[in-house]
Amino acid sequence: MYLVAMAAGFLLILMGLYGALTHRNILRMIVGFTLADSGVHLVLVAVGYLPGRTAPILDSAVPLDEAAQRIIDPVPQALVLTAIVIGLGITALMLAYAYRLFRTRKSLDIAEFTELKW
Amino acid sequence: MKDVDKSFRKDTETEIPLREELQPRTVTAPDGQKIEIDPLQDYFCQEPPKVHKQSYLKIVEDFYNWARANSLWILGFGTGCGAIEMRPLMTPRFDAYRYGIQWRPTPRQANLLVISGYLSVKTLKRAIRAYEQMPSPKYVMGLGSCTINGGMYWDSYNTIKKLDEYLPVDLYIAGCMPRPEALLAGFMELKKKIRKGEGEGANKYAENFDWYKANQKSVIKDWDMPDYNW
Amino acid sequence: MVSAIYIIATGLGAGFLIGLLKDDRKGDAFFLAVAALAAMAWISVSWTLALTAGVAEPQQIITAGVQPPFAINLRMGLAEAGLLSVITLTGLVSAFYLRPALMQLGRRAAAVLVILVMALSGLVLTRDVFNLFVFFELIVIATGGLVLLSNDKRAVAAGFKYLVVSQVISVLLLIGIIFTYHAQGSLNIDDIPAQPMAFTGAGLALFLVLIALVVELKPFPANGWALDIYEAAHPGFSALFSAASATTALYAADKLFAVAGPDWLPLATGLGLISFLGSNILALAQRSDRRLLGYSSVGQIGLVLVVLGQRDILGDAYLYVAGGILITHAIAKAGLFWLSGLVTGRDLADWAVLRANPVLVLAFASFVAMLLGLPPFAGFYAKWDLAHTLVAADRLPVLVLVLIGALIEAGYLFRWFGMAMKRKSAVAFPGFALDKVTAVIIAMVAGWGLGYIWGAAGAHPNLMLATPLAFALLFLVLEPLPAWAKNLLAIAGLLGWVALRYPDYDPLQLVFALVMLAGGAVILLASFHVRGRRLGFYPPAMLMYAGLAMLIDAQTSFQFFAAWEILTLGSYFLILRGQDSEPHALSYILFSLGGAFAILAGFALAAMGIQPFALVNLAAIAEAGLAIAPWVFVLLAVGFMTKTAAIGLHIWLPGAHAEAETDVSPMVSGILLKAGLFGLWLLLIYMGRQTLWGVDLTHVLVWIGALSAFLGAVLAIFQEDAKRLLAYSSISQMGYALFGLALMNHLGWLLALMFVINHFVYKSMLFLAVGGVKERTHTKLMYKMGGLITLMPFTFISVLVGIIAMSGVPPLSGFGGRWVFYNAIMASDLRLPMVLIFITGPIGFLYLFRLIHTIFLGQLKDEHRKLREAPFWIVLPQMLFVAFLIAFAVLPGMMLRRVDAYIATITGDQALTWSGRVITSEFGYWNPIAIAAVIGAIFVLVLALLLAINHNATRVKQFNIVFSAERPYKPQTTHFAWNFFAPYRKALGFLESPVVTTFWGALTDSLHASADFARRIYTGNGQTYALQVVAFVVAVYLIAMGGVS
């Protein structure tokens, strides 16, 4: 199961990157990156998953002394939360940029913004 | 023969302006200062010719005259058709070298100016310049009748007819043209003159400088050189 | 000590606090931000000081009260503290610098700035891989925000491209991190064990992390996005981006490379080299200043990456070397970006406005020197150590590539500097804002200070404490004084130094010291003719003299090389002062640096890692017959020959000497060239004959010397420019000296020494004379002069004496040289090169006659009729030289005898006998006094005869010449001067074909053309850039791993 998730994650990453690198519309690129981000998150979670164990929440269901055997690795879970937040921040920033770019050129084609080159 | 047209009067009014390159000009020095240039004053020596005294001792002067007579260096300057008669003198047939005569390419090293034939006004100007640049004592020989009285150019509008009006001639060789033998005879006569101490044309020229100059300027209307060409 | 965690805490706290402020309280926001940055800077600096002084120990900061790997930990060591100081201080200065922009955009921008600096600090401090990612993303976001500070509309697009690429990087980084964690079970960097570079999961994961960090360093060619930021962002931010962000990212990469193990270091080396070379080459074609700085940043980071790749061999010196380069770069780059904010135009030549402020010029020069690792800055020590380590570890190719890259970088940086100094400024002078200027000055002071620290910290003598250099630097402070006062001090300094050091010199050093330093003082007499303050003349001049003084004193290879670089730098600035000297100064500095790098490589090769390396040890290497000995010889010889302008390496000289100022030409010709000779001399004394592939290298030098002598002379006779003529003549004369040296016998060396003295005297004299003429005529073209003899009699006399001495006609001193020369070649076993030397003698006569004839004889021109003699102060040294030449001609023994004895101690034979006034060799004899007396007597008798007869000669004027019974038209058409040796050109003009110039021209042109072509990969499209990053990663992976499997 976690392998499927991981495979799906990688698939999403590739799809996302492909989309971001082939679509010239800036919004589509951002969507592509979001997709890739999601894929990364999925991979992160999948890496931390151990078959047959439960969520790393220390409550009555999982006694503290058994926790090491019963729960999955909590670190990737923590990482993924952080990554999601950061990804959100960056996506927001990109969208803000997209808006500004659109205002300067009335266009969302990435190939239009090449005054800086060479 | 055409008669003289009494009614013709030559133009004596028109003045020729000084040539452009001899006119005073203003130039800018490298430091931006404007400076006046008077070419005739600045570029040419203005001194008149000097009359040179003879040596104090006659015997020395005689010795010098002997040397001068036996070392006649001719300026290789052919003014007219007579120049063609000078060339054979260098050949084995006449061989003027044996008399100590040789041709020099620069007036500074020549003593003898041979006016070989007619002198147009234009050439006269050059001849005067060349003569004045020769170091004294120096001698002038008129070759052919053109230099004596105009010869066949007696009525030409541009040829002088009496050389000694303009340069102190030591010797004329008559003929139209004189043969090389006549030239050689002339040189021998000149040698005799010099040895006798009579070859003082340069001093004569200096003494009568004003007269000569006036004559020269009367025919050379565009006098474009200093009065004496050192 | 305040814990380092408070850096992050302060940053975060201030960031949030500013966020809470009201929108209209911009002033408060700015104040808060500055206060926070100042606090952060204070903590960093205090840590640095404490750690350096040994008061404090490096600190591990454990967060959340749990030991790693269960919580994030930070570390504060010396490296961290130093970097943090750079980062926070840059941030602080930039905050002031950005003040107008920050005030305009309000509190958010201020907050973002603080957050950026905090994130950068965090990146330095953290020891946790994921935390690395977090700070990295924070930096991205903050950068994205700050890019918008720029007034440049294009910045928006640049920021977006940056975000796009950052997304790709973060994907790579995250995947790498998670798999690393998966493989190691820890996120702590210190827990990651060294990995072999192999096709394993862990290896792949580590590769992804490393490559993500490397891509973050903007490696060539996957770096189009970063260049756009550099170009478009506000210079205050670009400074931060270049100085702080790049430094931090590099440190992050360093942390991981440190743990990844030695297997990964070649990857860093390789990528660093590609980056360094590639971006430097591409920068050649750049005309926009900030983009150029961007390329340079990328290149420099590449260089540090190379150093990073050498951490296995650098050992303890790693921090010293990497830090020296990195921090110097950060300071210089920040300073340059801040400078660029003072310049309104974006073209390189627009920097000409800086000339309005000498301090800024000094700053610009300092930054350029810092970037290139020139003394006395920190990068110099680092470069030296790096080279030695590389050679000792047998990594010569790396050194060679690094040096090539550095040379290219020097090419565009000095070209830029030259443009700023010499071009007409196309944009109006904007007036300089005080706060911006202050920022620049702070950077400059920091750079100098760092140089001092590095000098004090390293194993080498601190250059800034060397008396000559300190004396030269004193003139920077004294610039406001009038020129005469500085000149007086300079002369006193030079003479004082010679007097001080005199007892310790051996005769050889003494000769060079007298020529270079005392001679320099004589030439400086000519400088009295300049009125005013003469800004920018004395510091470089004294820098050059300081270098020369240190060169003579040098005992170790380090001292020698440092002195060499100092004198090169000083003379470059001097040469650049000339009128149209921009291209010539550039080619001078390039050839000189190329030569210097050859010397560096040679010394490094010779030292084999042992430092300090005394120069006398060269002899040991030669005696041991090591295989490297001939290579050391070749490298050093080539290096020295760039200074003596041996043929093939000479093309800088004519222009440099010809365009220099009146009193500079003799310095760079009469004195500077001798430095190369001094080096060659030491080389030959210590190493003697070396054989490479069966060829005796001294024979090669003999041939080079003969060819230089011959071709220099041939080229000289075709020059119309008097100073160019003298310059080519210098090439020829140096050829003679090289020839003499390379003969490797007693008399040959004596010959070379006579050339050292004679060439100094007569070339200085002639350059001064021609310079004096130029002061008056305002031209160097000889055919525009003529007939100056009566107007400038003293100058004429010095030229006359100079050319008699130079052509070797008895009785002046040049003849002594020729006489020694004949005796030397008789004792040599070489014959064929003599043919060239023999023909050179009369050819020298040709150009010398041309010099004196076309300037002083012949026809005086209209506009020169009222010229005066050259200024007194220019004539005075000439007269001193004339007096010396005549004395030296009659009494050559006064100096030569001691030197002869000294040479005898080296060669072990006594070639000359000095009995009474006669000098006798194995083959012939020479009695200078008798010659002078006989010639003098005959001359006087003949003159008396002439006077007796021609005393009454009429003095005529210039047109009283026989002119085929015509009269001259104008002086211009009467002076035979232009193309004076036309028949010679007909017969031997083919020798004039500019083969060498064409060769070097083609080389540089092709570099340029390829740069211009290659930079088209930066299409400006953000998507393409992202694609390039991906392709770069894949390519690196395939190559790196392909090499493994």
Added chain:
Amino acid sequence: MTFEWIQIAYAALTLFIVINYGLIMTAVVRKIGARVGGRYGIPVWQNYIDLVKNFALRSKISHGVMFYLGPVFRLTGGIGLLLFVPTIYGSVMFQNFSFAGDLILALYFIFFGTLGMALGAGESGHPLAAIGVSRGLAQVTAAELPLALAVFAISLQYQTLNITEIVAAQQGSIFNWTLFTNPVATVAAMFAFVGTMMRSPFDVVIAPQEIPIGPPTEYHSAYLALMQTNRVLFPVAKVVIYMNLFFGGATNWAEFSIKVFSIYMVSVLIGVVHPRFRVEQSIRFFLKWGLPVGVLAILMV
């Protein structure tokens, strides 16, 4: 070899003999040329007359100091060259001032007069003088090359630069002359000899008719007289060097006069049958023919 005052008198005697010899020899040479051409030719004393006449000229001009000093340099160069070289081998009287320096001094002193003359001609302001100098200098660079190589070769051969020693080594038999012991060097030297004697085909420097007479165009009177003196002295002095180096020197004045005359005639004979080279032609000639012989000479020693 040290200096004694009596040597001044001896030197003056040498000078007197050589000037007279030169005056007569050059006249004889001209006379021979005339006879070959079928002319009677100048009297043998013609040179004396010309000299007297030039000294006796009355008006003189001067273009300036260097112009004035030019002939002085020129003649000093000639006299000095003569006196720095031992004239008669084995004679105490005619060693002249050779104690002052060796072969190298003589070779470099040749340029002394040339330089002074060139400067004087330059100050005359005459463009043709400058052209003459330009030509002369250009030609001499190539023409002197074989001599330099030949001298190098023979000084290697005799392992000395001392002229007296070189002459001494050639004594004994005619076959000890360098001419026979080192014919290649001698041939090389003769290239230079012919090239620097200002005779056809290498007389483009003074090329009369074309650039009047080159450098001396402005010279006259006593200036010219000094130069004429040098003109008879200098070639003899030069021939003496060649004689000493390659033809066994001279042990008495009779041998001296025969040898000098014979060597001098080499250039004369070549001159009368060859038309004039342009400068670049003569440069090419010397580089193409003279140089290889010279190189061969130094390689064969």
Added chain:
Amino acid sequence: MMRDLYDHMKTRYRLGDLTEQRANLAFVDVAQDELRALLVELRDVHGFTHLVLLTAVDWIEEGRFQLTYMVNNRTANLTLGLRVYLDRKSPVGNTIHDLWPTAATYQRELREMFGISFPGSPRVDEEFILEGWTDMPPYRRDFDTLAYSQQTYAERGGRETHDPRDHMQKKLYPEGRP
């Protein structure tokens, strides 16, 4: 041959009568305004590539100058002289230096010796042979060269002048012509 050419040209140009001197030498009068066209055609079409001379004659009685342009066809060995007449009071010719550069020299000479001006011809107003000449152009027939010479140059007395023809006749045939 020459006649054919003449007939051919006659149809288009105003030509005077053809004066044939020899089989290959002829002269013809030409109108001044047609001269240039004619010369160009002769040069470019009919092979008269060479300007032999350009000279002038002073027809003082008729009050005009005659300019003669003599052109030559080398391949056919034909020489044709074109005569143009100018008013003597204000003689202005048409410059043809652009057709034949040598013409400039001829025109300079004509300007100096006859006072015929050729506007546009290079250096036409610079002096050519005479230096500093102030009088009327000496080749004009109203310039009296003998009078000028007598008024200008010093003469030596005692000169005897003989007309060569009379002198020889007297010498050869003292009794008078047979």
